[in-house]
Amino acid sequence: MEQNNKDLTFTLEQWEQKLEQKVLPRLPERKQEFLTHSGIPVKRVYTPLDTNDLNYVEDLGLPGEYPFTRAVQPTMYRGRLWTMRQYAGFGTAEETNKRFKYLLEQGQTGLSVAFDLPTQIGYDSDHSLSYGEVGKVGVAIDSLQDMETLFNGIPLDKVSTSMTINSPAAILLAMYIAVAEKQGVAPDKLSGTIQNDILKEYIARGTYIFPPDPSMRLVTDIFSYCSGNLPNWNSISISGYHIREAGATAVQEIAFTIANGIAYVEAAIKSGLKVDEFAPRLSFFFNAHLNFFEEIAKFRAARRIWAKIMKERFGAKDPKSQMLRFHTQTAGCTLTAQQPDTNIMRVAFQALSAVLGGTQSLHTNSRDEALALPSEDSVLIALRTQQVIAYETGVTDTVDPLGGSYFIETLTNQVEKAAMEYISKIESMGGAVRAIEEGFQQMEIQDSAYNYQMEIESGERVVIGVNKYQIEEKASLNLLKVDPVVEENQKNKLKVLKEQRNQSDVDRTLARLKNAAGGSDNLMPHILEAVRAYATLGEICDVLREVFGEYQQRAIF
Amino acid sequence: MSRPIRILIAKPGLDGHDRGAKVIAQAFRNAGMEVIYTGLRQTPEQIVQAAIQEDVDVIALSCLSGAHSYLFPKIMDLLRAEEIDDIMVLGGGVIPEDDIPFLKESGIVEVFGPGTPTKTMVDFIQKNVRH
Numbered sequence: 001m002e003q004n005n006k007d008l009t010f011t012l013e014q015w016e017q018k019l020e021q022k023v024l025p026r027l028p029e030r031k032q033e034f035l036t037h038s039g040i041p042v043k044r045v046y047t048p049l050d051t052n053d054l055n056y057v058e059d060l061g062l063p064g065e066y067p068f069t070r071a072v073q074p075t076m077y078r079g080r081l082w083t084m085r086q087y088a089g090f091g092t093a094e095e096t097n098k099r100f101k102y103l104l105e106q107g108q109t110g111l112s113v114a115f116d117l118p119t120q121i122g123y124d125s126d127h128s129l130s131y132g133e134v135g136k137v138g139v140a141i142d143s144l145q146d147m148e149t150l151f152n153g154i155p156l157d158k159v160s161t162s163m164t165i166n167s168p169a170a171i172l173l174a175m176y177i178a179v180a181e182k183q184g185v186a187p188d189k190l191s192g193t194i195q196n197d198i199l200k201e202y203i204a205r206g207t208y209i210f211p212p213d214p215s216m217r218l219v220t221d222i223f224s225y226c227s228g229n230l231p232n233w234n235s236i237s238i239s240g241y242h243i244r245e246a247g248a249t250a251v252q253e254i255a256f257t258i259a260n261g262i263a264y265v266e267a268a269i270k271s272g273l274k275v276d277e278f279a280p281r282l283s284f285f286f287n288a289h290l291n292f293f294e295e296i297a298k299f300r301a302a303r304r305i306w307a308k309i310m311k312e313r314f315g316a317k318d319p320k321s322q323m324l325r326f327h328t329q330t331a332g333c334t335l336t337a338q339q340p341d342t343n344i345m346r347v348a349f350q351a352l353s354a355v356l357g358g359t360q361s362l363h364t365n366s367r368d369e370a371l372a373l374p375s376e377d378s379v380l381i382a383l384r385t386q387q388v389i390a391y392e393t394g395v396t397d398t399v400d401p402l403g404g405s406y407f408i409e410t411l412t413n414q415v416e417k418a419a420m421e422y423i424s425k426i427e428s429m430g431g432a433v434r435a436i437e438e439g440f441q442q443m444e445i446q447d448s449a450y451n452y453q454m455e456i457e458s459g460e461r462v463v464i465g466v467n468k469y470q471i472e473e474k475a476s477l478n479l480l481k482v483d484p485v486v487e488e489n490q491k492n493k494l495k496v497l498k499e500q501r502n503q504s505d506v507d508r509t510l511a512r513l514k515n516a517a518g519g520s521d522n523l524m525p526h527i528l529e530a531v532r533a534y535a536t537l538g539e540i541c542d543v544l545r546e547v548f549g550e551y552q553q554r555a556i557f
Numbered sequence: 558m559s560r561p562i563r564i565l566i567a568k569p570g571l572d573g574h575d576r577g578a579k580v581i582a583q584a585f586r587n588a589g590m591e592v593i594y595t596g597l598r599q600t601p602e603q604i605v606q607a608a609i610q611e612d613v614d615v616i617a618l619s620c621l622s623g624a625h626s627y628l629f630p631k632i633m634d635l636l637r638a639e640e641i642d643d644i645m646v647l648g649g650g651v652i653p654e655d656d657i658p659f660l661k662e663s664g665i666v667e668v669f670g671p672g673t674p675t676k677t678m679v680d681f682i683q684k685n686v687r688h
Contacts, residue, residue, distance in 0.1 A: 117571035117622055121598075129600065132627025133571050206573020206597050246576050333576070337671040370671045372653050373623070446579050453580045457674045466672045479653050482623065555596030557582045 008049055019044075036294040038249040040414050046406035054409055059304070063399040065319075067307035069300050069412065070400040071358045072323040077396035083361035084386045085162060087329065089114030089138035090373050091486045093149035096139040100154060102376065106383055110192075110361060112162040113150070114138030115172070120207040122168045122541030125490040134487035137373070138164075142494050143536045147175040148182065157185040161192035162237070162327070162361075167209035169196040170218055171540050174528040177230075193234035193283055193327070196222055199260040199432055200239050202551070203441045204246035209541060212433050214548035218523065219264060220271040223278040225524035234283040236264060237327060243441070244287035245333045247449020250294050251415055253287060254302045255422035256432075256441045261306065262423070263432040265314055275314045279321030288350035288357075289331040295350070296402055297411035299326070299357025305416055305423075328354035329363040335370040339465035339473060343367040348385050355389055356402055362386055372479040439556050446557060497534060505533035510543050517547040562686055564615040567595040567604045569632065572622035577649060581617065584675035590682075601631040608636075608644055614686050617678075618665075620650040630663035637664075643687055649673070 034042040043050075054060070061067055064074030073079070086103055088111075089096045100111055115138040118130035124142045125134045134140050141147055151161075156179065165172045173194050177187050198215040201208040208215070219236065226235040240248075240257035248256065261282065268278050286302070288295055306324035310316040330350035335343045344367050351364045364382040366374030374382070390396060402408045429435040436442070455461035462468050509530040516526045530540050566582050568575060575597060586592045593611050595604060608616050618629055629648055636644065648660055649669040657668045666685065669678055 117573075117624075121571050123571075129571060129598075132624035132631075133622060136623035137572075201573075206575065207571075247580075371651065446583075449576050450580050450583050453584075453675065457676060463672075467674075479655075481653075553596050555594050557579045557592075557594050 005049065005052065008047060012047060012049065036250070036411070037289060037291040038251040038294060038415065038418065040251075040294070040411065040418070046410055048406060050406050050410045054413075060403060060409075066311065066322060067304045068323055069304045070403050072303065072325055072360070074399075076358060076399040077355070077390070078399070081390050081396065082355065082359050083110040083160065084108050084383060084390075085110040085112045085327065085361045085363055086379060086383055087112040087114050087164065087363050088379070089116075090480065091135040091139065091482050092489060093139055093141065093146045097150055097152055097154070099376075100150075103379070103383070104154075104159070106380060107387065108383060110160045110162065111154070112363065113164065115163075115165055116140045117207070119172075119537060120165060120167070122209050122537060122545070124494060124536050124538030125487065126494055127538060131487075134490050135482050140486070140490045141172065141175070141537060142490065143497055143534050144175050144178050144531050145493070145497055145534065147172075147179050151176075151179050151183075155185070156180045156183055157189040162195075163192070164195045166195050166198050166201050166205075166207055167215065167218075168537060168541055169194050170222055170524055170527050171531065171537055173222065174524065174531040177528060178531050187229045188231055190230055191232040193237050194222065195239060195285070196236040197239045197260065197285075199263060199436060200242055200257070202436045202553075203243055203256060203260075204248075204445065205239075205242040206553075208551045208553075210544065210548040211551045212437070214544075215551075216263075216267045216433070217271075220268045220273070221522045221524050223264075223268050223281075224271065224273055224522055226281060227273070227277045233281065235278065235281045237283050237285045238264065239285040241285050241287045241329055243445065244289060244331065246445050247333075247452060248445045249448050250289065250291065250298045251418040252422065252441075252444060252448060254298055254305070254415070255419040255426075256445075257284065257286070258302065258305055258309070258419065259423050259426040259432040259435070262309065262313075262427075265310075266431070269314070275310075275316045276318040276321050279310060279314070279316050280318055280323075282321075283360075284324055284326035286326050286328050286354075286359075287331050288328050288354040288359075290334050290346065290350065292349060292353050293408060293411060294415065295353040296357045297408055297415045299328075299354070299359070300400075300403075300408070300412045301416040301419060302326070303358070304412070305419060325360045327361040327363070328357075328359040330354070330365045332365055332369055335365060335367070336463060336465050337370040338470065340367045340371065342465050343370070344381055344385070347382060348389075351385055352389055352393075352395065355395055356400075358400060368479060372481070375478055375480045377478070439554060442556060494536065497536075501534040506530070506535045506539070509533045510535055510539060513540065514543045514547060517544055562590045562615065562682060563593070563611065563613040564590050564617060564682070565593045565595065565604070565608050565611055565613040566617045566619065567599055567607070568597050568619055569599055569601060569604055569628040570620060570622055570624045571598055572620055572624070572650075573597055574621040574650075575619070577621070578617075578619040581619075581649070581675055581678060585679065585682075588679040588683075590679075601628060601635055604632055605635040605639060605641075609639065609641070613644060615682055616644055616646045618646065618648045618650075620648070620652075623651070625650060625652055626656055626659065629660050629665055633664035645682070645686055647678070647682075
């Protein structure tokens with residue numbers, strides 16, 4: 001080994017010298033410095049000298065074993081492919097129900113519900129702030145009735161469903177449980193994920209309702225309820241996706257996400273839960289961006305960091321508590337409105353990085369998403385992209401195929417180190433919640449976003465079709481449009497519901513909820529009662545707003 | 558030029574995507590303009606009130622939720638109701654080409670789609686602002 005290293009060091013030096021003297025003067029490299037998206041310098045070549053310090057068993061381990069750097073599962077895609085899960089939802093529950101059935105027929109293996117903004121922010125479709133937004137970025141859900149329509153004819157014991165909902169997560173989860181009851185499916189047969197990640201809403205995504213403290217209580221109430229009643233349900237999806245979309249680098253993405261994860265674990269322990277009771281059901285959600293190898297290194301580094309934190313800091317004993325399982329979506333922010341078909345290639349490379357990084361489920365974006373919600377044709381291409389990777393390329397035949405690459409292992413170490421520096425910094429500020437209140441993560445992300453844009457404008461960062469190889473083009477894609485009549489229909493449905501339901505049940509359950517919100521009971525059972533009585537999402541949120549108050553964002557830039 | 562151009566960057570509706578709004582806020586400020594940013598979730602009424610109070614020359618609206626066809630014209634109606642015709646209103650976000658003629662008819666001077674360099678917007682404002 002020693003001798004090998006000496007020989008290699010000598011050979012490498014000679015090689016570098018030759019390059020400097022003979023090759024580079026004649027054939028200079030394209031750039032002075034090559035950097036990853038996070039600004040990590042990329043060397044000309046990597047050799048065993050770069051990975052000499054790596055202790056295989058401690059730092060990498062075997063697939064499915066601590067620290068899970070290589071994979072959370074021993075056989076990975078040789079056993080079962082990732083879940084192909086396209087995020088979908090628009091207009092009414094009827095239309096989205098049709099899109100779900102179409103996707104399932106095309107071979108999709110899980111559902112993922114996109115809700116419209118009024119639903120995400122806890123307003124009914126007839127609220128004045130909902131005007132113009134109903135059914136636009138997702139499906140409009142006002143009451144259990146809409147949820148029944150959304151999953152009509154879809155057996156909830158057979159599909160797994162992911163719901164992108166945060167502030168009102170408890171309400172939508174309660175509705176899902178209630179729909180299952182009506183189908184005769186018991187809660188313990190349900191599998192899926194509720195996003196339930198409020199902290200990244202303050203940092204990046206913007207659909208908060210309540211201030212941090214009561215929001216964290218709602219999060220841990222869900223943890224506790226799920227651990228007792230929904231053993232196959234992921235009680236949170238701690239999300240870096242939106243942090244990245246807002247402009248963060250790969251390092252910032254995993255650092256801020258894991259710091260949020262630490263905050264949730266601490267809150268849950270403080271609320272009286274034991275770590276191994278809830279931690280096995282924590283899941284994550286990351287972005288697959290363009291810098292191919294750094295993305296793969298990022299996924300691997302995230303797994304190692306989380307495993308160490310859960311084991312060493314929180315004393316988690318169950319290996320499932322130490323495993324970072326994640327969903328991935330390709331990077332919406334890298335899609336261009338110019339030459340949109342080019343996006344198909346961007347998505348394919350990003351999806352490949354997620355698979356090489358060991359994702360558990362994947363959404364591939366559609367080519368037209370810089371312009372509108374995706375059309376059915378575009379969604380099909382996106383799904384087919386995953387299927388080509390899964391069935392044709394052979395990348396699924398061995399676990400972590402890039403493990404051991406001098407470059408990938410070095411980059412994994414570097415991403416881990418840089419992320420740990422951020423995590424320590426956030427800890428020193430008092431943790432993720434306090435840092436958010438000071439605007440720390442928000443400012444860091446904003447700086448990265450601004451720099452990224454300036455790099456594009458200076459031409460330093462090439463975006464095909466935007467700052468290089470532009471062409472004159474006319475709009476040719478057939479874009480999806482949400483009919484404005486959706487809003488009227490939704491309001492009418494709501495009106496009829498309010499006339500037909502038993503109002504005294506609604507009043508009674510809402511009064512109980514209010515009472516519980518003022519105390520310290522788990523709110524899930526109370527919300528479930530209100531949902532069963534067909535209290536609307538807006539009514540339930542209004543009760544909670546009254547008790548909890550509302551969060552005011554500091555507009556900093 | 559008597560004073561720097563004053564510009565209000567506003568996020569109407571419930572949309573939480575503020576990356577673009579914040580990037581252009583910084584770019585406009587670096588170009589010497591005075592920038593006021595409303596933050597998220599502003600009603601058309603709040604935006605018009607802020608524009609009046611801050612005495613701005615330009616309102617730049619950002620919307621990525623698809624609600625632009627309702628929100629942008631509503632803001633133009635409110636400005637007209639206040640008899641304000643010397644504020645240039647611009648739009649940006651995820652806005653399909655087909656919707657642009659309607660927005661312009663409602664009084665939006667220009668719509669800048671995804672991929673527009675900040676410099677294009679800065680130049681446009683400096684050239685066209687009445688001030």
